[in-house]
Amino acid sequence: MSDPNARxxxxxxxxDVVLFMKGTPLFPxxxxxxxxxxxxxxxxxxxxxxxxxxxxxxxxxIKAFSEWPTIPQLYVKGEFVGGSDxxxxxxxxxxxxxxxxxxxxxxxx
Amino acid sequence: MPMPAAEIAALIRAAxxxxxxxxxxxxxxxxHYLARVTSPAFAGRSRVQQHKMVxxxxxxxxxxxxxxxxxxxxxxx
Numbered sequence: 087m088s089d090p091n092a093r094x095x096x097x098x099x100x101x102d103v104v105l106f107m108k109g110t111p112l113f114p115x116x117x118x119x120x121x122x123x124x125x126x127x128x129x130x131x132x133x134x135x136x137x138x139x140x141x142x143x144x145x146x147x148i149k150a151f152s153e154w155p156t157i158p159q160l161y162v163k164g165e166f167v168g169g170s171d172x173x174x175x176x177x178x179x180x181x182x183x184x185x186x187x188x189x190x191x192x193x194x195x
Numbered sequence: 196m197p198m199p200a201a202e203i204a205a206l207i208r209a210a211x212x213x214x215x216x217x218x219x220x221x222x223x224x225x226x227h228y229l230a231r232v233t234s235p236a237f238a239g240r241s242r243v244q245q246h247k248m249v250x251x252x253x254x255x256x257x258x259x260x261x262x263x264x265x266x267x268x269x270x271x272x
Contacts, residue, residue, distance in 0.1 A: 118263070154243075155250050155258035171266050172242045 090147025097144075098161040102191045103133035106148050107158040111135055122158040122170040125177050132192045163189050197225035198261050203253070204230075210252030211236055215271070227263040237270045 098104055103126070109115030111123045126133050138145035138157055149155055152166045160167040162185060167173070176182035200218040207216050207230070214234035221227040230249070237245045245268035250257045257264060 118265075149258065153247065155255075157258075166243065168243050168246070172246060175242060175267065 088143070090143045091151055094144060094147055094151045097134075097136060098166075099164045101134040101161075102163055102189070103131055103186070104161050105133055105135045105158055106138055106144070106161075107135055108137070108139050110137055115139060116157075118156070118170040119158045122160060122173055125170070125173045125182070126160075127194075128177070129183055129186055130194050131186050132194045162186065162191065198256065199225060200228060203228060203261070203264070206254065206256075207232060207249060207252045211248065221263075221265070228261075229265040229267075231267045231269075233269050233271050235271060237268055242268065 105111075105119075105122055105126060107114060107116075107119035107122060109119055111127075114120035114123055123135075136144060138148065145157070148157065148159060152159055154166065154169065156169050158170050158173075160169075160173055167182075167185070168176070173182060176185070200220055204216045204218050207214060211232070211234045213236065214232050217231040219229040221229050232249055236248065240248070246266055249266060249268060253261060253264075
């Protein structure tokens, strides 16, 4: 048996920016995930994504990991930032761009 | 399973009695909602903490029975 918390910890610490979502950035399977992808694309940063629909252990485990009940979930440098509503509020206020700049996240190629 | 807007608002108000709660049924199907919650209780808390307070008020329904709730929280001016 693997430990979902340890797996998730490794994922969020191995990538500067990682989005847990339903589907993939090219084919999001839910409106909220699609919105999260669009926001990250607008920010122009490089990010990894994890499709929770392909991994039941992560799909359940991620909710306990962050104590957050929904997907998508964005992590920057190992820290939970929020779901798509918070991403949108932060993006509109310029705070998400500021956070990504402060954390010196790489730009998308 | 759909959940009536009034029930969502009542749960939020029960946990945050001074909150102003506006619910919109986005798709008219009783399943896709937008909630705007304004409460002095949010003062000094991060966005994640504010949203968690609302999710806690919904007592585990979020992500289950209530699958699509777009949420905006704010402190009154």
